[in-house]
Amino acid sequence: MTTHERPFGRSFEDFEIGDVYRHWPGKTITEYDDHLFCLITMNHHPLHLDEWFAETQTQFGKNVVVGNLVYSLVLGMSVADVSGSCIANLEVEELKHARPTFHGDTIYAETKVLDKKLSSSKPDRGIVTVESRGFNQRGEEVCYFRRRVMVYTQAALPARQRPYETP
Numbered sequence: 062m063t064t065h066e067r068p069f070g071r072s073f074e075d076f077e078i079g080d081v082y083r084h085w086p087g088k089t090i091t092e093y094d095d096h097l098f099c100l101i102t103m104n105h106h107p108l109h110l111d112e113w114f115a116e117t118q119t120q121f122g123k124n125v126v127v128g129n130l131v132y133s134l135v136l137g138m139s140v141a142d143v144s145g146s147c148i149a150n151l152e153v154e155e156l157k158h159a160r161p162t163f164h165g166d167t168i169y170a171e172t173k174v175l176d177k178k179l180s181s182s183k184p185d186r187g188i189v190t191v192e193s194r195g196f197n198q199r200g201e202e203v204c205y206f207r208r209r210v211m212v213y214t215q216a217a218l219p220a221r222q223r224p225y226e227t228p
Contacts, residue, residue, distance in 0.1 A: 070145025185217035
């Protein structure tokens with residue numbers, strides 16, 4: 062019998078400039094998802110919550126999914142491949158919403174490695190710059206952002222522990 066540990070995040074050495082990670086699976090955004098996210102984040106804009114308003118008072122004629130939910134989904138989809146074992150998310154440098162997302166759209170995501178640099182002050186870590194893109198089921202880009210994460214080197218990466226294993 063073999064035990065397989067699923068990778069969750071990467072060490073500094075695992076990142077190669079130009080590599081693209083296609084995250085899986087996608088997520089279909091329901092009306093419930095959108096409304097709950099709006100309400101727990103206190104965004105009560107009628108474009109997202111009021112069907113009549115969206116149908117009669119907007120250019121889209123239907124509710125638009127709040128952009129921060131789309132961003133959060135794309136970011137979340139990237140965690141297992143990019144930042145699952147990082148020390149810190151340092152910054153989001155740029156965030157763009159290219160087109161609207163609607164209830165029933167399915168979001169898919171991918172991330173490209175743009176740059177990586179070892180720390181000059183702490184040799185056990187480095188900074189990796191990535192850009193992530195979210196696409197709908199038609200392949201249209203709906204969200205883009207670039208961010209920097211601080212990651213351990215392979216030698217410094219803490220071993221994964223489970224609460225039920227004996228040391």
